[in-house]
Amino acid sequence: MSTDKPSVAVWKFASCDGCQLTLLDCEDELLEVAGEVALAYFLEAGLTSVRGSYALSLVEGSITTADDARRIQEVRQASRTLVTIGACATAGGIQALRNFSEVDEFRSIVYAHPEFVETLGTSTPISAHVRVDLELRGCPISKAQLVETISAFLHGRRPNISGRSVCSECKERGNVCVTVAGGTPCLGPITHAGCEALCPAYHRGCYGCYGPADTTNAPSLVVRLREGGMADDDIVRVLRTFNAYADDFRDASEAVAAGKGAE
Amino acid sequence: MKVDGAASGPVVLDTAGLAAAVETLIGDGWSVIAPTVRDGAMVHDVIESVADLPTGWGDKQEPGRYRLRRRDDSARFGYAAPAQSWKRLLFPPRTTLWRAHRPPPGSADRDAGDFVVQVATATPRYAFLGARACEVRAIEIQDRVFLGGAHTDPGYRAARESALVIAVNCSSPADTCFCSSMDAGPRVASGADVVLTEVAEPQHREPWYLAEAFSDRGAALLRRVPSAAATPEAIDAADAVVANAAAHMGREMPDVDLHELLSESLEHPRWDDVAERCLACTSCTLVCPTCFCSSVEDVTDLTGTEARRDRRWASCFELDHSYLHGGSIRSGIRSMYRQWLTHKLGTWFDQFGTSGCVGCGRCVTWCPAGIDITEEIRAIAGPHLQEVTP
Structure with a gap:
């Protein structure tokens, strides 16, 4: 690179682009980011080989094709620090629903010419393929956590990204618990913080966009959801969204789907 | 007075x-x-x-x-x-404890190599x-x-x-x-x-x-x-x-020496039982009017001219709370819950001379899993209770 600024690359795998758009959504900080780093964007997956080397790679998306499985190895080799951004890159994303099913069936139903579609049977997180230095959760990621991560990277400090639950953020924000005071089903007790308890602040239960917290007890929450009147089919659905294949959510939904632990 | x-x-x-x-x-x-x-x-x-x-x-x-x-x-x-x-x-x-500002290059303050630190008041x-x-x-x-x-x-x-x-x-x-x-x-x-x-x-x-x-x-x-x-x-x-x-008190804490009971009950099977129900969500500790743990976060801006130190509530149910070099010493819910209860009702006496519990019931009401600390103590105290109430 012709500049002294650290080079930052943004890579896209199987994803909706929402997380990298978060970078563009940093209206107030975008010029500062652009002033401090040399930004290289690789928006499309068509690039066949990785050129150059990068101080920081932000990786969006999951691995769903053999090409991508190879390309992520090249990205890792070209990157000093690799940070995954969002639920797809961190847990396989909504497209990991295929992991619970037969992908050939989907392919034949959805596409007029399924023979042209080459895809793996699973959608897997980046960490299933290469070493990851930091994972930013969320669908999409939080703007504040992204800026915090880039700031921390620039100044050689540890980013302040806590793995506590959404309940912590509700209590910090002063939200009244929607489950305790309203009987609303909520994944907050098992979900990773980072959204600043956005949904409960608007009287909705947490949808688990940030995936499992550091320490969870999903089987106990399942008991609680059942006590609140939620049917098992619905419990499986609520656990199988953007982070369906994250370990704790997957194990819990599979146990419920298999009829385990029901009264 | x-x-x-x-x-x-x-x-x-x-x-x-x-x-x-x-x-x-x-x-x-x-x-x-x-x-x-x-x-x-x-x-x-x-x-x-x-x-x-x-x-x-x-x-x-x-x-x-x-x-x-x-x-x-x-x-x-x-x-x-x-x-x-x-x-x-x-x-x-969440509180900002202090802020530091690095004046722009060329200014007199910057030449002295100083950050200007402001303590939040x-x-x-x-x-x-x-x-x-x-x-x-x-x-x-x-x-x-x-x-x-x-x-x-x-x-x-x-x-x-x-x-x-x-x-x-x-x-x-x-x-x-x-x-x-x-x-x-x-x-x-x-x-x-x-x-x-x-x-x-x-x-x-x-x-x-x-x-x-x-x-x-x-x-x-x-x-x-x-x-x-x-x-x-x-x-x-x-x-x-x-x-x-x-x-008309809705509940009662069992009338036993809680400090002694808990110090003798560190391997009680009830800890495994409560760990199956506890969500480790931190709610009990954050609604508790006496829990006082906090964590500090050092934050810098992108340009490196502004820094601050924030203090935020922390909880013994956070994995990071017991992080020492190499890992967290309380990595499971059993040990997290045991830490909370034994400190609140037992070792608080050693540390501050009183119990850490005032019986407000918030940890019971606002626990999404409905865990009741008086009930947990009753289960742990079982035989002790029979001794004091023949």
Whole structure:
């Protein structure tokens, strides 16, 4: 690179682009980011080989094709620090629903010419393929956590990204618990913080966009959801969204789907 | 301490007297904070007048469940512990401790190589209206934590020393309350400036208040508002309110030596049992009025010219809370829950000379899994209980 600024690359795998758009959504900080780093964007997956080397790679998306499985190895080799951004890159994303099913069936139903579609049977997180230095959760990621991560990277400090639950953020924000005071089903007790308890602040239960917290007890929450009147089919659905294949959510939904632990 | 002398003897305030007290405080520049109704619960907030108080509202609290209910009178303080405690104001969930600024290159300050550091200083003037005995006791316990010993917390000190506490003896304990068995209520014994007892009248007639000054500031406030001398009948009526509350505690902490019991029960099978139910969500510790753990976060901006240190609430149910070099020493829910309960009810005595529990019941009500610490103690104490109650 012709500049002294650290080079930052943004890579896209199987994803909706929402997380990298978060970078563009940093209206107030975008010029500062652009002033401090040399930004290289690789928006499309068509690039066949990785050129150059990068101080920081932000990786969006999951691995769903053999090409991508190879390309992520090249990205890792070209990157000093690799940070995954969002639920797809961190847990396989909504497209990991295929992991619970037969992908050939989907392919034949959805596409007029399924023979042209080459895809793996699973959608897997980046960490299933290469070493990851930091994972930013969320669908999409939080703007504040992204800026915090880039700031921390620039100044050689540890980013302040806590793995506590959404309940912590509700209590910090002063939200009244929607489950305790309203009987609303909520994944907050098992979900990773980072959204600043956005949904409960608007009287909705947490949808688990940030995936499992550091320490969870999903089987106990399942008991609680059942006590609140939620049917098992619905419990499986609520656990199988953007982070369906994250370990704790997957194990819990599979146990419920298999009829385990029901009264 | 109670102030002697006729001027500070108990007086009776009617609604106009209470309203005058609130107006006087606001006029003197206090932020008057009191329970208000928000999002289906009692929540402490700034009030502008007595009209903002939750008139005619009560609550129903059970393990893992909270509901507001309508009372058949016009009591303004006819409910148990609100959703969160006064801790939010004295020990806020997030505070900036200091900020540092690096002046731009070329400026004189920058040439000296200095960061300019500013220590955050906030001097709020809070008047807490409606604090219950359990809550006042909790403030005293946090006073020991933050102000006792060699190292005191300047932010807590500033907020606490200016805070005026107008407590209310409890009339309506919840199903989750057990302050009586923690010797923390329902009557306020100390730690307040004024203590009110609300006597609600039937058919939505206006309630009235027996008011006692517990400090010079409290006596001065009462002298400035319209009141009547308290008759023996008024004092009896107020005593009956508190006695009725004491008789209606929803729960009881088992009467055993908790410090000894817990220190002997570190491998009790009940810890495995509770670990199956506990969500490790941190709710109990954050709604607890005495839990005081915090974590600091150092933050820099993108350009490296601004830095700050924030302190935020932390919890023993966070994996990072016990992180030492190489890993977290309490990595499972069993050890996290055991840490919380043994500290709260046992080793708190070693550290601060009292229990860390005041029996407000918040950890029971606001636990999404409905875990009841009195029930956990009962299970752990099993055989001990039979010994003391043959």
